[in-house]
Each structure stands twice: as C-alpha cells, then as structure tokens.
Amino acid sequence: MSPISGLSEKLLAALKDLDIWAGQYQVQLEIIIIGAFALYLHGLELRATNDIDTLTELKDERLLRAIEEIAQKHGLNENWLNDQASGLSVPDGFLLRLNRVALGSHIVALVPCRQDLISLKSAAFMIRGGEDPKDYTDLQALQPSRNEIDEAIRFVRKTNTPPKPRFYPDFEEMIGRLSGIAK
Amino acid sequence: MKLCYFGGNLNSGAGKLGQVYLDLEDFFLEATLHMGEEPRVTQCFLTWLVKYGIILSPSKIRRLLKEGRTVNHAVLGAFIDILEANNRQKKHWKIIRRFVHKASSYLLFSQLPAPLPSKVNPFFRKYGVLTYTFQLDESKYLQPAHATFQSCPEIRYRAMGMGIPAADLRSFYEKHPDIHSVYEIAKRTHHPRTSIYLSYRLFEDLGSLSRVA
Numbered sequence: 001m002s003p004i005s006g007l008s009e010k011l012l013a014a015l016k017d018l019d020i021w022a023g024q025y026q027v028q029l030e031i032i033i034i035g036a037f038a039l040y041l042h043g044l045e046l047r048a049t050n051d052i053d054t055l056t057e058l059k060d061e062r063l064l065r066a067i068e069e070i071a072q073k074h075g076l077n078e079n080w081l082n083d084q085a086s087g088l089s090v091p092d093g094f095l096l097r098l099n100r101v102a103l104g105s106h107i108v109a110l111v112p113c114r115q116d117l118i119s120l121k122s123a124a125f126m127i128r129g130g131e132d133p134k135d136y137t138d139l140q141a142l143q144p145s146r147n148e149i150d151e152a153i154r155f156v157r158k159t160n161t162p163p164k165p166r167f168y169p170d171f172e173e174m175i176g177r178l179s180g181i182a183k
Numbered sequence: 184m185k186l187c188y189f190g191g192n193l194n195s196g197a198g199k200l201g202q203v204y205l206d207l208e209d210f211f212l213e214a215t216l217h218m219g220e221e222p223r224v225t226q227c228f229l230t231w232l233v234k235y236g237i238i239l240s241p242s243k244i245r246r247l248l249k250e251g252r253t254v255n256h257a258v259l260g261a262f263i264d265i266l267e268a269n270n271r272q273k274k275h276w277k278i279i280r281r282f283v284h285k286a287s288s289y290l291l292f293s294q295l296p297a298p299l300p301s302k303v304n305p306f307f308r309k310y311g312v313l314t315y316t317f318q319l320d321e322s323k324y325l326q327p328a329h330a331t332f333q334s335c336p337e338i339r340y341r342a343m344g345m346g347i348p349a350a351d352l353r354s355f356y357e358k359h360p361d362i363h364s365v366y367e368i369a370k371r372t373h374h375p376r377t378s379i380y381l382s383y384r385l386f387e388d389l390g391s392l393s394r395v396a
Contacts, residue, residue, distance in 0.1 A: 050192040050193050050223075050227075050323060050324065051192075051323065071327075075326055075327060075329075075330025075331075075333070075334065076192075076326070076327075076330075077192060077322050077323070077326065077327060078322075079322060079323065128318065130299045130301075130302045130315075131302055131315055131316045131317060131318055132222065132226065132316075132318050133222045133295050133298075133315050134222045134223050134226070136295055137221070137222055137295065140294075169301075170299050170301070173299065177296050180296070
C-alpha cells in the first residue's frame with residue numbers, strides 16, 4: 001500500500017497530479033514535511049488535517065503555478081501545499097536525521113525523525129497552544145516518553161524562552177502542560 | 184463527514200454524502216453535539232459558521248427545536264452569539280434564545296487541559312462551557328467557495344439569494360428527481376407543506392423544475 005493511500009481523495013489526487021507535473025518537467029521534488037502530515041507519514045491516524053506543511057521554501061515559479069492550478073482543479077485551497085513554516089527553528093542536526101519517503105515517482109518527502117517531530121510539535125504548542133489545542137492532541141497521539149518530552153522541553157526552552165517573562169507570562173504553565181503529556 | 188460536504192476543508196472528506204439531500208439546519212443543530220470531540224473539527228465548524236451562518240434559517244431552526252431535536256443547549260447559545268457577532272442580521276437570531284440554557288461550568292474538551300484563564304473563549308464561557316479561543320482561518324479550514332457552490336446545491340441555491348423553501352426544494356430535487364410528493368419533500372426538508380407546494384407550483388408553472396435534474 002502506498003504511504004499516502006489513506007489521504008482524502010482530493011489531497012491524494014492533488015499529490016498525484018503534482019507527481020505527474022514533476023515527471024513532465026523532469027523535476028525531482030524533495031520536500032521536508034512537518035505538521036500533521038508528517039505524523040501521518042509516521043503511521044499515525046490522520047483524522048482531520050487539511051494541508052501539507054513543508055519547511056522547504058517553494059520558490060520555483062513553475063511549481064507555484066502548478067500548485068495553484070492543481071488546487072483549482074480539485075477544489076482545494078491554494079495553500080494545500082505550503083511553506084508557511086519555512087524558517088522555523090529546528091533541532092541541531094535536524095537535516096541529518098530526515099527519513100526519505102516516496103510520495104510518487106518524482107516526489108520525495110523528507111520526514112523528521114520521531115524525536116524531532118515531538119520537539120517541533122512541542123514548539124508549535126508553545127507558540128499557539130494557548131488558543132488552539134490541536135498541537136496538544138497531535139502530541140497525545142504520538143504518546144511521547146518522558147525522555148522524549150524532556151528533550152523536547154530542552155529544545156523549546158532554547159528556542160522559545162521569552163527575553164522577559166512579561167512577554168509570555170504563561171510560559172512555565174505551558175511547559176508544565178507539555179511535561180504532563182509524557183507517558 | 185457532513186462538515187466536509189458543506190465546505191469544510193478536512194482530510195476526512197465528504198465521501199458519498201453528496202448523493203442524498205442534507206439539511207443545513209439539521210446539520211447546524213447536530214453540530215452542537217459534536218463540538219468537544221476533535222479540536223480541528225471544532226475550529227473548522229466555527230470558521231464555517233462565521234462564513235456560512237448568514238444563509239441559515241433561524242425560523243427553520245426554531246421549528247426543528249420545537250419538534251424536540253436533541254441539542255447541546257449551552258453550545259447552541261455560543262453558536263447564536265457567534266452568529267450575532269458576525270452576522271448583519273443580528274435580530275433574526277433572537278427567536279432561538281429561549282432554547283438556550285446555560286450549563287454548570289464544564290470543559291468542552293474533557294480529554295485536554297483547561298484553556299489558560301486569559302484565553303478562554305468568551306462566546307462559550309458565557310454559557311458555562313470552557314474552551315479555547317481558536318484561530319479561525321478561512322483559507323485553511325474551508326474549501327474555496329466556488330468549489331463548495333459547485334458540489335453542494337444545498338448551499339449553492341441559498342447563496343444565490345433564493346428564499347429558503349425554494350432553495351431547499353431545488354437542492355432536494357437535484358438530488359432526488361424522482362420524488363414528486365410535496366408531502367415527502369416537505370417532510371425531508373423540514374418545511375411546512377404549503378411553502379414547498381407554493382415553490383413547487385411556481386417552478387412547475389415556469390417549467391424550471393425539470394431543468395434542475
């Protein structure tokens with residue numbers, strides 16, 4: 001079974017079209033996948049995500065046009081494949097630990113290892129978890145161990161600690177919540 | 184998933200739901216029962232409510248509530264407040280107020296930690312429901328409107344500005360062209376028989392009903 005066969009019909013069809021497009025233009029796409037779709041590629045049930053987030057900057061004009069045309073064809077939003085997260089802080093050695101998963105004959109997903117995924121999800125939780133609990137539920141689904149959460153907290157403290165407590169008064173409270181996710 | 188059929192952008196997809204008529208007001212009331220299950224679904228529905236709430240019929244919702252439809256009365260209150268805050272026709276929703284009941288304080292997502300005190304959703308808090316504020320993002324949580332209009336006649340005809348019974352009749356007939364019983368159509372679209380009969384006669388006289396199917 002293909003690693004993407006469980007996706008929604010539209011997203012699956014869009015990825016297939018992008019693969020065909022890449023074949024036509026002799027392009028080999030290698031994109032670093034994060035977010036819920038990366039969880040999915042780690043074998044977790046994808047209950048309700050709606051787009052594919054990549055850390056790889058999508059700047060090729062032809063590629064951007066293809067993404068837009070495919071979106072229109074399948075009634076998807078133009079950001080069904082987006083690089084809004086590019087520039088995000090990543091753990092040291094992140095690139096060396098990426099796993100390659102073929103999403104067709106011309107698209108390769110570069111998927112963060114489990115620990116990096118937990119660290120990135122934890123950082124996302126610290127940024128938006130106060131208003132939006134989806135990163136918390138993703139972390140729950142990952143069922144991180146105490147060691148994994150402790151490592152994620154080290155990463156979060158390194159990258160997200162506010163310069164002054166008043167900029168993020170709930171920081172320690174959120175760290176506590178993160179710590180509580182560990183199995 | 185009905186939410187996907189009505190324009191929500193979630194992975195679950197609409198599946199084969201689009202083959203039968205689905206009632207928007209039924210969906211709205213049913214949604215009150217499912218807000219505490221999955222944060223992304225809740226976020227998606229609230230985004231949907233802000234965009235498409237304007238096409239919902241308060242009087243039809245009231246009719247369904249009078250029939251004894253099972254709802255979460257506190258969540259219904261939050262929905263009404265969200266609709267009033269984002270809807271030009273604020274006063275229309277007053278007629279639902281008597282079906283709204285405040286709950287004794289509870290967490291909408293019992294499986295998640297409580298929202299931070301500074302970030303409790305004010306619309307839900309008013310009715311005793313503690314939950315997150317959520318970031319509503321139309322470009323993320325809704326399909327493009329043109330795609331929804333194309334695939335969902337229940338929304339398309341209402342968005343065209345037709346009266347509610349006429350729009351529902353048209354969308355029903357598009358899905359079930361073999362059903363001509365006004366009684367049956369009225370029952371399944373939750374409209375008074377007279378309203379459906381008048382719209383049906385009008386379309387029939389104009390010869391426009393058969394053009395739908």
